[in-house]
Amino acid sequence: MSERVLMTAEDVRRAIVRIAHEIVESHRGSHDLVLIGMRTRGVPLARRLAAAIEQIEGGALPVGSLDIGLYRDDLSVRGTAVQIAPSEMPTDIKGKRVVLVDDVLFTGRSVRAAMEAILDLGRPRRIQLAVLVDRGHRELPIRPDYVGKNVPTARGDDVRVHLSETDGSDEVAILPELEQTSKQEELS
Amino acid sequence: MTSPLREARSRETAIPVHLTEPSGAREWDRRHVLDLDDFSVSEIEQVLETADAMKEVLARDVPRAPALRGTTIVTLFYEASTRTRASFELAGKVLGADVINLTASGSSVEKGESLIDTVRTLRAIGAHVLIMRHPMSGAPYLAASHGDARVVNAGDGWHAHPTQGLLDLYTLRNHIGSLAGKRVVIVGDVTHSRVARSDIWGLSKLGAEVVVCGPPTLLPAELGRDHEDGLPLVTVETDFDKAVQGADAVMTLRLQQERMTGGLLPSLREYSRLYQVNEARMEKARPGAPVLHPGPINEGVEISAAVAHGARSLIEEQVTNGVAVRMALLYLMRGLK
Structure with a gap:
């Protein structure tokens, strides 16, 4: 089995610092900013981004976690329910500038669900999207505002993001479709 | 039949x-x-x-x-x-x-x-x-x-x-944490209560010690027997003052008035004197032990107004x-x- 490393721990760190600078530049500071991580790995990424922005701008940045289970559009396609957890918002997002954070952007369907979930929680002034990896193959008209790394992939490739908070260490790797033996278990 | x-x-x-x-x-x-x-x-x-x-x-x-x-x-x-x-x-x-x-x-x-x-x-x-x-x-x-x-x-x-059983488990757990080893008393008309039956299943599966209490005429005869028939193990105690001793929570059942006509109870007054969940009895439970009731309540019969609307009551939360x-x-x- 040959996994190819796309980003090392150091690459992940640099990407987060760069995105933090881009967010600060685009928003001219961090005023009214709320970072919302999509469960599971978007949450630690959002925390790291917030810490990086705080390093640049000072002050504390609210970070929320979003569960999109109730908003998925494949509910009737999937055989069983996805385990869900409560979304946690640190502050009222009404009128705020929300940056949605996820690890991998693929079809765009999760992001669509996340936007619907956010809009049910309040009416932010603006929603932007930051992802660590954009692997292409969009099925909806969605594009990220901040990208750690663009990776050309085949549709069936497996892109795995490991973060120290959830998986023990930082790394992004790709397992090409042709070399997968048990890819079913990773499709989620 | x-x-x-x-x-x-x-x-x-x-x-x-x-x-x-x-x-x-x-x-x-x-x-x-x-x-x-x-x-x-x-x-x-x-x-x-x-x-x-x-x-x-x-x-x-x-x-x-x-x-x-x-x-x-x-x-x-x-x-x-x-x-x-x-x-x-x-x-x-x-x-x-x-x-x-x-x-x-x-x-x-x-x-x-x-x-x-x-x-x-x-x-x-x-x-x-x-x-x-x-x-x-x-x-x-x-x-x-x-x-x-x-x-x-x-x-x-x-x-x-079953959904009442699940919501009772959920409510209890939010207040007293894990139910494993907790003493939960179910008091009242157990025989005619579907709520009690589902509660007993749920509580015992989560490891609680279930104490069932009520007048002997309102307790099913099979309760408290050995585990051999596959039913959950419960303790039966007809004296509520003993049952409530050290309880982590008390679940009150509704007393259906029609039970009186069937000759199962001599009088409502006697029932409430012996089995009413009131503040004096709850004093014997663990400090702050919550009280549940599936509703609708007969205030002053199976539960006192002070308990039903007091700090222990989880009735609305249920x-x-x-x-x-x-x-x-x-x-x-x-x-x-």
Whole structure:
């Protein structure tokens, strides 16, 4: 089995610092900013981004976690329910500038669900999207505002993001479709 | 004619008990929710965890999420109910389902349509989930075995009320934490209580020490016997003052007035003197031990007004949690074909 490393721990760190600078530049500071991580790995990424922005701008940045289970559009396609957890918002997002954070952007369907979930929680002034990896193959008209790394992939490739908070260490790797033996278990 | 109680019993013994099971698997493949007797511990945990997410939805300014869009839920009630029916209806609507309410009066049931035909008809018009309450124990099992609608038992005779059991577990756990080893007293008319039966199953599966208390005429004879018949092990105590000693929580049952006419109780006054949940008795429980009641309450009979409306009372919270727990169940059952 040959996994190819796309980003090392150091690459992940640099990407987060760069995105933090881009967010600060685009928003001219961090005023009214709320970072919302999509469960599971978007949450630690959002925390790291917030810490990086705080390093640049000072002050504390609210970070929320979003569960999109109730908003998925494949509910009737999937055989069983996805385990869900409560979304946690640190502050009222009404009128705020929300940056949605996820690890991998693929079809765009999760992001669509996340936007619907956010809009049910309040009416932010603006929603932007930051992802660590954009692997292409969009099925909806969605594009990220901040990208750690663009990776050309085949549709069936497996892109795995490991973060120290959830998986023990930082790394992004790709397992090409042709070399997968048990890819079913990773499709989620 | 066999008594509903006997039917209930034989059904309980017919289904194996899973007392221990790892809670790793997250797949949900249960089509029907008929009682808690055949729930695994991990299924119970999954419902309670999902209910947490549903509480977050209910706490929003506009409590809505689209998870059940396109699902049709029919509540079919052959017996009066306010809170359970309203709770299911709200649970479905919050998640975007279409909910149709049917009662036995005013439907084809009055024209003599059989239960099985009603179930088939409802399925034919597109009902995915059938929420059913019936005065006969076992009626939802009959409905579940005909046609392919998913059936949720909203109370059948004296037998079971599984969603009440789940919401009681959820409410209790939010207040006293893990139920393992906790002493939970169920007091009142246990014989005629489907709530008590489902509570006993749920509590014992989560490892609580269940103490059942009431006048001997209102306690089922089979209770407290050995584990050999597959029933959960409970302690029986007819003296409430002893039962409440060191209790971590007390679950009060509604005393149905019609029990008096059947000669099971000499007088309401005597019942409340011996079994009423009041502040003086609750003093003997663990400090701050909460009190639950499935409602509607007979204030001054099985529970004193001071306790029912006091700091220990979780009665209102039970109602709110009932919606969250039912949302959780409907959500989990939704993906099934």
